[in-house]
Amino acid sequence: DQQVKQNSPSLSVQEGRISILNCDYTNSMFDYFLWYKKYPAEGPTFLISISSIKDKNEDGRFTVFLNKSAKHLSLHIVPSQPGDSAVYFCAASGVQGAQKLVFGQGTRLTINP
Amino acid sequence: DVKVTQSSRYLVKRTGEKVFLECVQDMDHENMFWYRQDPGLGLRLIYFSYDVKMKEKGDIPEGYSVSREKKERFSLILESASTNQTSMYLCAEGSGSDEQFFGPGTRLTVL
DSSP states (O other): OOSEEOOOSEEEEETTSOEEEEEEEOOTTOOEEEEEEEOTTSOOEEEEEEETTOSEEEETTEEEEEETTTTEEEEEESSOOGGGOEEEEEEEESSTTSOOEEEOOOEEEEEEO | OOOEEESOSEEEEOTTOOEEEEEEESSOOSEEEEEEEETTTEEEEEEEESSTTOOEEOSOOTTEEEEEEETTEEEEEESSOOGGGOEEEEEEEEOSSSOOEEOOOEEEEEO
C-alpha cells in the first residue's frame, strides 16, 4: 500500500519556466512533509519541508504548498534552471521528530535549455 | 556540515554470499537508517536504529539484519545475498528533527 504517491514518473520543463511536482498521500496522520532532490550516483539531499499547520513554505526559488483536505502537496520551482534536473522525492512523517519517513516513488525532472 | 560515509560506492557479489554494508556518521546523532532505492518504488526503509544496540524493522526487513555496536556506525547485513537484493542502498542519519542526511549510496549487484 503506497501511502505517499508521486504519479508522474517524469517531467520536462523549459529553462526559466515554472516546474510543478506533485505528491499525494493517503494517511491523515502524516503531519510533516519534506522534499528531497537526488542526482545520479549521489544520496538524496534535503530541499524544503512543511508542517501540517501551514499551507505554504518558501525558500528562494522553491515553494511547497500543502492542501490537507485534498491530501496533496506540490513543489514549485521558479525559475527552473538546468541544475534542477534531478529526481525529486516527497516524503511524509507521522509524528514530527519521530523521524520515520515514508517516501514517494520519485519524479525525474528534466530542465531543457 | 553533516557527513555520512558508506564503505563502498559499487559492490558486486555472488548469490549466497554474506554481504556487509557499512555506514558511518560524524554528527554524534542517535538516529540512523538503511533504505533501498529501486526504480518506480522510491526509497523503502529496511531497518532503523534510535540508539546503540537498538534496532527496529522498517517496511522491508526480510533478508536483512543490522548491527549498531557504536553510535557512529550502522551496518546492514545481507545474510545470504539473492539477485532480488540488487539495488541502491542508502544510509541516512538524523537528530531530533525530521530531516535526514544521506550518504552517497552503495550500488550492489548480486550475480
